[in-house]
Amino acid sequence: MSTKSGPRAQLHVYDTPADLASSVASLLLRLSSAHTALRPLVIALSGGSLPAVVGAGLRALPVADLRKHVPRWRFIFADERCVPHAHEDSNYRACREALLDYLAQHAGLDLTTQVVPIREDLVGDSRAAAKAYAETLGSQAVDVALLGMGPDGHTCSLFPNHALLSVRDMLVAGLDDSPKPPPSRITLTLPALHAAQAVVYIATGASKQPALKAVLEADKAVAQDPASAKGVLPSALARPVGEGKELHWFVDSAAVATVPAEVRAEVEVAPAKL
Numbered sequence: 001m002s003t004k005s006g007p008r009a010q011l012h013v014y015d016t017p018a019d020l021a022s023s024v025a026s027l028l029l030r031l032s033s034a035h036t037a038l039r040p041l042v043i044a045l046s047g048g049s050l051p052a053v054v055g056a057g058l059r060a061l062p063v064a065d066l067r068k069h070v071p072r073w074r075f076i077f078a079d080e081r082c083v084p085h086a087h088e089d090s091n092y093r094a095c096r097e098a099l100l101d102y103l104a105q106h107a108g109l110d111l112t113t114q115v116v117p118i119r120e121d122l123v124g125d126s127r128a129a130a131k132a133y134a135e136t137l138g139s140q141a142v143d144v145a146l147l148g149m150g151p152d153g154h155t156c157s158l159f160p161n162h163a164l165l166s167v168r169d170m171l172v173a174g175l176d177d178s179p180k181p182p183p184s185r186i187t188l189t190l191p192a193l194h195a196a197q198a199v200v201y202i203a204t205g206a207s208k209q210p211a212l213k214a215v216l217e218a219d220k221a222v223a224q225d226p227a228s229a230k231g232v233l234p235s236a237l238a239r240p241v242g243e244g245k246e247l248h249w250f251v252d253s254a255a256v257a258t259v260p261a262e263v264r265a266e267v268e269v270a271p272a273k274l
């Protein structure tokens with residue numbers, strides 16, 4: 001494997017949202033168990049429908065398992081809207097409501113030291129907010145990125161054909177022209193996601209069919225050389241690069257319906273192989 005290549009996708013297909021959510025949570029515990037470093041496991045969370053899925057999966061786990069792992073986790077945001085924390089568009093707020101408050105109440109999560117929200121005093125300036133966020137994260141790579149995908153193939157706040165896809169010198173960037181409202185956001189960049197140990201996508205519903213098909217069709221070529229891939233969707237590009245890393249796609253039957261059988265057969269793994 002060249003140093004520029006990375007893992008192929010592992011596709012997990014579920015019929016029910018509950019099974020999908022539980023499997024994502026099981027994978028998170030497996031990755032957490034494998035994390036033997038003394039420093040915390042850095043988990044990046046996205047917005048959209050993802051917090052509810054991750055929250056449902058974590059709530060289905062035995063509390064004793066959560067208590068064992070959660071004190072060693074640090075949550076950051078894969079992307080965030082530049083709004084105050086209590087705003088209805090805030091991913092921090094969505095994640096608090098869906099999972100972080102539950103983990104604080106039942107599994108010992110310290111919301112003040114183990115969760116990294118954007119600075120509220122900088123929400124009027126996305127670039128300053130991104131710079132400050134990058135400084136807070138330091139050089140520590142993301143261990144596990146939990147990402148959604150929009151129907152257009154965007155992930156985090158990395159949109160198709162957007163200039164931020166060319167960023168190579170920042171781990172967090174700001175933008176004010178997000179096609180998905182609200183327009184001002186911060187986002188992890190492709191180099192930040194290339195450095196991740198594991199990237200885990202969750203994509204459900206028929207609206208994701210064209211993008212999922214395109215991403216899985218491009219998977220082999222992008223895995224071989226993510227840096228030189230041209231014209232592929234952000235969700236195909238935002239992936240780990242390097243040996244011993246993992247790329248997972250958790251999808252439902254509706255999302256995967258139009259993926260050609262031969263493409264699906266190349267990447268699908270049995271549920272037991274998490």
Ligand SMILES: O=C(O)[C@H](O)[C@@H](O)[C@H](O)[C@H](O)COP(=O)(O)O
Pocket residue numbers: 046047048049050079080081091147148149150151154155156157180
């Ligand atoms: O803040 C955001 O807007 C999200 O992080 C974004 O990247 C999201 O994950 C996708 O748009 C998918 O959203 P859905 O899962 O709701 O389709």
